[in-house]
Amino acid sequence: MTLQISNMTRRFGPVDVLRGIDLTIGEGELIALLGPSGSGKTTLLKIIAGLDWPDAGGLSVQGEDWLPKTAQERRTGFVFQHYALFPHLKVRDNIAFGLTVMPRAQRPGKAQIAARVEELLHFLQIPALADRYPAELSGGQRQRVALGRALAISPPVLLLDEPFGALDAQVRRDLRRWLRGVHDATGTTTIFVTHDQEEAFELADRVVVMGAGRIEQTGRPDEIYDHPATPFVARFLGLTVEIPVTLRQGRAEAPGLDTSALPRRAMADGPATLFLRPADITPIPDPASPFRLTALTTTGATHRLVMEGPADCRPEAEVARRSAAALTVGQTLRLRPEAGQIFPGGPGAQTLPAAADNPRFKESTP
Template identity: 75%
Template sequence: MSLAMSNITRRFGQTEVLRGIDLTVDKGELVALLGPSGSGKTTLLRIIAGLDWPDAGSLAFDGDDWLARSAAQRRIGMVFQHYALFPHMTVQDNIAFGLTVLPRGQRPGKAQIAETVQRLLSFLQIAQLADRYPSELSGGQRQRVALGRAMAIEPRVLLLDEPFGALDAQVRRDLRRWLRNVHDSAGTTTIFVTHDQEEAFELADRVVVMNGGVIEQTGRPDQIYDHPATPFVARFLGLTVELPVTMQAGRAQAPGFDLTALARRALPDGPATLFLRPADIRPVADPAAPFRLTEIASTGALRRMVAENDSGCRIESELARRDCQGLETGMPVSLSALAGQIFSRTASPGATAPFAADDHIPHALKENRL
């Protein structure tokens, strides 16, 4: 069974929020919709949930047209950022709520509801909280209760909208690991919305990067991190250093840079842009180099450095403190790039540099760009 979306579009007035979304989510898969605010993530989630309808396109679960089904008929479980628990109900009553409001023909008996609630309380490790009210719980505990309420109806698809956004950093990290374990144990098909890269990469089987109402790239977390398909994805995932380079016979060249570690790219000769992460740039002392270290700042374990040349090119790098021995402000350095992504400056906007024949790229890495 799979959830299939085809050419989903949605407009609010003159604003096109979703511009032709094609996406399939397989049974038991955990997929993250990742992107900045305004990219269309939550609108797409609401359409899947039956809380909104597209202007065009199709949405089907296991071949069943969900656009012809109400939210209740789709049997969706949804968890919101701010929990949306009923304050006058205990934990066990909150979890039981979805079962008690099912149509009479589908509603379990009281004993079966009680058994389901007790099983979920134990499964979610909150049995000791059964008789408490939401006001007596921590944020992390409330989120577990919200997840239990969503899971009680045995949803076909579980939807999470920024589920950890209201929690502090440590609680978010703990709950991410816990949620991944819950997902693996329950086997529920899950889609969650986030703007947090770390959250998406740690939790998801597959990440869908969205921007401006389109899907920029779809793939496994490590594939997207190592091989961003568009300049937007590169910038969004931390490749914040942009260096003008010249392509020659598939190799990038730039004065003062050692780019020999980069794989050959199937790009035409001429101007291109190399996207780098600061952590993938290594300054090396070199009296003949055109760059000089102008800034060195410490964050404890790391040293952040800035190198500049006479033409005003400013390159930031980040090294472990133990790798900075002998580097001082004012010292001439050459810069070595360990990894990066190259995009042709003559290609259409968003076009990625394809790999040359001697490189290997999995099929799933190819971008799903609309």
Template identity: 60%
Template sequence: MSLALKNIVKSFGATAVLKGVDLEVGKGELVALLGPSGSGKTTLLKIIAGLEWPDSGMLEVDGENWFDLPARRRQTGFVFQHYALFPHMSVRENIAFGLRVRPRGLRPARAKIQARVGELLKFLQIPHLADRYPGQLSGGQRQRVALGRALAINPKLLLLDEPFGALDAAIRRDLRRWLRQVHEATGSTTVFVTHDQEEAFELADRVVVMSEGRIEQIGPADVIADRPATPFVARFMGATVSLRVRLAGGRAVEEDLDLSALPPSDLPDGPADLVIRPEDIRLQRAERSAWNIRARSSNGPRVHFALQHRDGTEAEAELARRDADPTLVEGQRVRVQILAGAVFAQPAAKASAPTHSSKLKETIQ
């Protein structure tokens, strides 16, 4: 099935949570809603599931208006971050629950329910856990049971809200790969919420980056990482250094920076902001440079350089320790080369301000 969200608006009191969201998800696609806390991604997922209702907008699934259907008739499978398993039921009973509570006319026969549960236990590789209770399971095992319960009803749409958020890093990595295999084996249409960039990019066919109730960018992982559409996306992707540059003939230029590696831009000539990840900056000794190393530190695998321009502007660079020249020490003057970055034209009001470089210090929770 495919779904289309059109101009979804939602507020809680005076707080606008979704501000006109448009999104289409194709049949069999796995899409991630990615963003910081408060971006509206979980609210959007709950609206699809029928657990929240928007103030306005449309939701069509295979051309049918789902806002005319209550949650129980939408045939969606929902997996929560904290599993929401019934502690007094065995694994087998938890998986069967969605089938057993269907109205009498739609409820499968007991033998068919048992057969479906048996299929899922094997598919999820947990048949040995069938008679255990949630309190006897690990976090990863509980998450598999929660997914089994969601899949039991043969959902048209599978929805997952931070499905691995309560698990440690090693288990999350294993379950991400496993979930991708499940998705491909079932051919389900899946939408999941996460704030973890690695999780979103490893799992999803497309990633939807959200901020403050709006969609900032939609696309595959490589496009979002290499060509962020907005300054927010660039910063969310780790571009924590922002430098003022000028655009001339489609090229970014700045007297004290080597910007020759940057591709041409179709932005108009004038002041611009260049947003860069610290790992995309390279340094070389250059005694006459306007930049110097103010401090050098290492966390073992990586070396961090705090840089300062002669006008007081600061920036940061980070290199793998094996790639860091040991002669680049505190006080050394350096040539600063930018290997990659995103260029954004400055708004008119900002463009009238002084054009010296500046470092952006913004924490995205």
């Protein structure tokens, strides 16, 4: 089902929680909604499910207006982060629940429900759990059952709100792959909320980054990873080093900075800020550089370097332990970024909320 959200706003008291959301999700797409706590992800999901209503804007599915419909009429499948299964019902009865409470006219017969549950148990690879109670399951198994319950009614849209949030990293990774397989087999249009970028990038066809009630960027995972469109997205995706630079003919220049590995940008000359991931910086000993190494810590395979530069700039770099063997605290280093993103304006300009009018920058070859 194609789902279309247009200029949607939602306000709770004085707080604008959604500030003009425009998003179209294609038939069978798996979308990850990625954003920090409080950015409005759950609110958006609840509005789609019919558990909350917007103050303005539109929501349609297959061209049909969904706002006048009740949650029951929309029949979305919903899995919440801490959604408890019914503790007094066995797994098979939990999965069957949505079917058993359908209006009489649409409700399948008992034998049909049992067959559908059986089919789902196999499909979700949990047939051995059918007669257990939720208390007898691990967290990961419970979330599989919760997904089974959401899928039982063959929902037009599947809404997953941090379904793996409470689970440990290894189980999350397993479930992620399993979910991708389930999605590919059912083809259900799916919105998956997470604040874990690795999860979003591995799972989704498209990633939507939200910040403070707005969509900051929408794109394929690799597009977003390589070309964050705003300072907000850049910081959120780990480009945490910000170096004030001067742009000249599309090149970022600053003392102690070697940007020869970065492509030229089609941007006007003037002050700008270079955003970098610590792991994309190669430090090179250079007595003439203004960046001085002030701390060197190890996290096992990598070394983390903290430096002090001009104008209160304290860049951090992450390098393989082997290549950091010769470095000593106190020495000065030239920084060579292997990848990065440039936004116009000096450091002050970057503290403004990332605005929708921030242009996407085109790369150009010299």
